[in-house]
Amino acid sequence: MTVTTTTPGTRTRGTRTTRRTDWSAADARGPRRHQADAAAGFTGRDGRRAVAVADGVGDSPAAARAARIAADHAVRTAVLDGRADLAVLAARDVLLGAGLPGDAALTVALGPDARLAEPTWTVAWVGDVRALAVVDGRPQPLTRDHSVGAAMRAAGVEVAPRMDHVLTTSVRTVRGAVEIGLTVIAEPDALVLATDGVHRALDPDTLAGLCAAVPAAHLPRALVAAATAADTHDNATALVVVAGARPVVPEPRRG
Template identity: 40%
Template sequence: MTGYPRWHTASEQGPRERNADAVSAYAAAGAPGITFALADGVGSDPSAGRAARVAASAAARTPVSEGPAAAVRTAQQALRELGGTGDAVLVVAMPFPGGYRIAWVGDARAYSWNGSMVRKLTEDHTMAEYFRARRQPYPPRMEHVVTTSVRTTRPHEIGTTEVVGGGLLLTSDGVHKVLTPATIDEILADPARGASGLVATAIAVGGRDNATALFVEPPEVDVAAVVTEPFPTAA
């Protein structure tokens, strides 16, 4: 895997009964790099975990030529073929020379990393964000009510963006709704911490949800091997 960036992923169940987060990474022959996907199951029952795993895997294996929005639609088709009612939110980062094209539904996030600070690339698809954009008040629980998901989204509702250069961070809400941007910056600036540091800190400071992070280091620290930390997800 020479030439691919060094990346790390970590997840903790936290106080939930099971871990319903999932990550997937796939490098197709001839593609410009690795496609990354992070999914967070809606709810905490076994169907949520299965939905997250199926969505993340299907998205990551979508041909790069089709683009990240197509990866979300592929994940949707995979959930419909799975049957049941399990659902997930999802963020996909698909490589192109020099950067990543990103698509998402729900409140899974992508950030860029310039070596000292993160910059949020996605906007949460939540009721809270809907009301904020309209300068209207809302109760705190609206932060956790998503307006799009893998199973329910329509094509025009899929968020898209892209980023050139630097590192990349994907997170579930168990990380980014617990840690401040300044805390994320501090953790990523320490090479010994990375994704595992983000997740451990989110749980340690009182996070009540599954916490998952996937961190792709900036190109200037590329190494010849891809490194990952395996983690369990719901059965």
């Protein structure tokens, strides 16, 4: 596998890694024709930050565009409005309001508000991009897939694995905040967001072993490499934010 470190927006073959001082992401197109995953991060002037990963539905330019727009818009809305769930709805409104084709699963995590005494992260999601909190090297799931397979298994019905790819809620189809998954957690050591090309390819023991052994800064690349080695059948994307790291606050514009 060819691993290339690049800056955002650069297209390369193999695995791409995007780095920031407080978050990093890696992705690989895998066997698909198009890279329809997207990762994004945004830090406001007050230092509050948000990260997001989107997984376009299907293997097409429309899916790739929907994922990129959803991720980019969600992180900015989350920081500016202070609500992770509203960021999901804002991403929906952009796709529908502009008449854009394509759809995506989306998970967005909003970092602590400096005005609060206890630092907490808020995670909102639709679809099957999973979020994990890493505490003392142990990954703890924060999300539950919005898919037909997950819903039927929760009801005690065994279904074929292909039903895990049929989403019950997505950016385009979410009707309101009540359909958005939402959780609030105390600040962990790190947060991991991963598309199904990663989390379905890795068994729990492999995932736990990587989280325990690999430093957070290198974990996205390790997760994507492991998913690729496991012959994932999808795009594979992982984003890790070091929750306790000091974010880069943009310099105020002058003039």
